[in-house]
Amino acid sequence: MEALGDPAAILPLIGALALAGAAIGFLAGLFGVGGGAISVPVFFEIFRGLGYPPEISMPLAVGTSLAVIVPTSISSALGHHRKGTLDKDLLRIWALPILVGVLFGAAIARVAPPSVFQAVFVVVALINAAKLLTGGKGWRLADSLPGATTMRLSGAGIGLVSAIMGIGGGAISNLFLTLHGVPIHRAISTSAGVGVLIAIPGTIGYMLAGLGRPDLPSYSVGYVSLAAFALTIPASLLTTRAGVALAHRLSRRRLEIAFGSFLALVALRFLWELVRQAFG
Template sequence: MNVSSLLDPILIAELAALGLGTGFLAGLLGIGGGMLMVPFITIIMGHRGAPADLSVKMAIATSMATIIFTSVSSVRAHHKRGAVRWDIVKRLAPGIVIGSLVGSLGVFSLLKGTALAIFFALFVGFSATQMFLDKKPAPTRQMPGTGGQFAAGGAIGFISGLVGAGGGFISVPFMTWCNISIHNAVATSAALGFPIAVANVLGYAVSGQSVQGLPAGSFGYIWLPALAVIALCSVLTAPLGAKAAHSLPVKKLKRVFASILYLLAAYMLWKGLHG
């Protein structure tokens, strides 16, 4: 991948389509785009000659970087409705930052991309099953104390960093299990996406500085051209998806999307086993 390829109209069109699609689905279904972006960025980079190990890592890092932009607009909307539990954010965020840095600065750089692809596939398969069944844990307890929330934040940040996702599929079930209403849990999860993204992106940028053979336009493991196009396009379509959510059968659509996620998980599993 050279500098001239960054101006390839086909590449720009592929990234724009991915951004428009993930933005719309994020608004429609209330999900982050990482589970959709990572496989497709992996495919796009692979078709342009990037090694399998590197393309998986850069797809995860670039996907996480887009969350910095999408989370801001999402949090503003939730905050206006008074739905964000900032007290929970303050307790979970320190652990999230530590867990994210441990993952992105340490474990992420040590693991092979093929191993990350397998872990991603298993995580997406689990998340797709939750979505397909529309499974919500029964609320059985209260939020733990400061230490417990620090530990929970650490786990959320660490796992999110390894799969390039904003943590919603972990933090929302955790909060609803602790008797936080689903409305507040989703809004608070959106707010947590920002520290998750910032800490992980910092780790990806630093840990990728010494990597050889990065494609043009890279900042550590982050592929800046993809970040720019996807972030711009996803911000445009996310509000449209949110509006459509009020008129479309979201529960049925989630099952369709879950089926797509199974296919993407299968691809990433194949990539990990045969990469």
């Protein structure tokens, strides 16, 4: 990032990324999400502030977000595994389909306009928020998980949408699991593992998708900013355990309200961005 050479800009930039990293790590532990719902809008605003157009800023924010999610999701998944609520059998079923979906999502990132990323983000976040805030009454597709074929198809869909949104898939997999009767604590814990399955191939895919573009910031590999990654990670790793500990102390209903409120705020933020682009 060129602004790193400007003394007047470097301290606010480092501070903003450190705060974002702390929030990302805490949310990863608390909600089983990778924190992309925080990091994507933060990175987007930072890259826009540095003068990059939306067609660069948005995929760069998404790719960098996925890179940041790699260590935070691993830390979160290990924390939930120690609590005994991470479903490893489910993760084995989803592993390959999620990989396929993520690779398709990264390929779409090379040609899609910024509004596609933002619109997907808004729709998925609002649906999940509505389900959580209403207590899930009437939001039940089945009392148990479907068969292997449907599970694999759902895994591919989760990987595809998550790669486009720049998230670790926690919000989407959490919605899918709770719609099929999985308890919220188990769903959140398993969603942390989903973040690992999505973030690693997603990061590689966005790196490859952006290779060869001459208009990317310095210290970037494709659509991943190594400078933003390095400035965000330390704080995120420090706060993940605190999020995991709080998640296992909260009641089911409080956890649902907290997660739903968080997703609604993020969705409204991107909805405002879409409206501004359309009428601004």
